[in-house]
Amino acid sequence: MRIDLHCHSTASDGTDTPAELVRNAAAAGLDVVALTDHDTTRGYAEATAALPEGLTLVTGAELSCRVDGVSLHMLAYLFDPEEPALLAERELVRDDRVPRAQGMVARLNALGVPVTWEQVERIAAGGSVGRPHVATALVELGVVATVSDAFTEEWLADGGRAYVEKHETDPFEAIRLVKGAGGVTVFAHPAAAKRGRTVPESVIAELAAAGLDGIEVDHIDHDADTRTRLRGLAKDLGLLVTGSSDYHGSRKTVALGAHTTDPEVYGEITRRATGAFPVPGTGGA
Incomplete structure (x- = not known):
């Protein structure tokens, strides 16, 4: 089995x-x-x-x-x-996931990454939004090669430059x-x-x-x-x-x-x- x-x-x-x-x-x-x-x-x-x-x-x-x-x-x-x-x-x-993801988008924008909330929403497609959706947006933009590469201190890992608590x-x-x-x-x-x-x-x-x-x-x-x-x-x-x-x-x-x-x-x-x-x-x- x-x-x-x-x-x-x-x-x-x-x-x-x-x-x-x-x-x-x-x-x-x-x-x-x-x-x-x-x-x-x-x-x-x-x-x-x-x-x-x-x-x-x-x-x-x-x-x-x-x-x-x-x-x-x-x-x-x-x-x-x-x-x-x-x-x-x-x-x-779950309800706190949206403002948290929006906060990560704002931090990425401040770092010069042109990710948008509309892009993250499209990727989430109605699902419970999370860091992997933001990471996927970074892959789409060519900022990182893979989703895993976004989970570093440079980007979305705990305490990273674009990390936001929820x-x-x-x-x-x-x-x-x-x-x-x-x-x-x-x-x-x-x-x-x-x-x-x-x-x-x-x-x-x-x-x-x-x-x-x-x-x-x-x-x-x-x-x-x-x-x-x-x-x-x-x-x-x-x-x-x-x-x-x-x-x-x-x-x-x-x-x-x-x-x-x-x-x-x-x-x-x-x-x-x-x-x-x-x-x-x-x-x-």
Whole structure:
């Protein structure tokens, strides 16, 4: 069984529509795929309607968090998307994305880059706007060669020249909210240092004590030594270990199913969740 628990669609910063994502997941030989768009569940209905037979959809979201001045992402799986407290927090984070992106456009203009808000809006195409959309605009203008090249101190990395902060949830509060909505939490790419500052292992231990379920270990941004270290940490803390592609379509080079989650871990995630259930495909639209 091949299980990819971290993928994005055009509902946030991926380039596949939710329907295209599930069809491409089936074509890639996956048995289970998770839709984890940033701070939104807007892709659920389309993905479910198009779900091919033989593919199971795990609904989720990637929540934007911050602790001690460090940004981090929390994957939330199989929560009730209508639970009021978590819904209100997701909307607060999502609504702050627009003024934040507009602020980055203004900073880029001040640096002499002729990016426009209309260009970023076009790239986002109605999705939950984020830094990758601004980065794509920089690629279109020839300022950088790839989206990844925009995530440096020169441009959009945390603390970079054009970086603008946004509202982000305290991760301890995120765990509490997701648990309250019947979901399961996994710390996404916790040691992806090339993205910016990462939290120390002591904070991961505190998150585990607060109810964190797992950490994403097998990820494109973790080298072999990092994965070994994180596996040891997970064992010490009693955390589940997941692996995923963090697929964004053509916006990144990683392929669906590049990294996968052990079926036993997936089974434990589904056992712990009470807010929603995996959706089996019946042929799609």
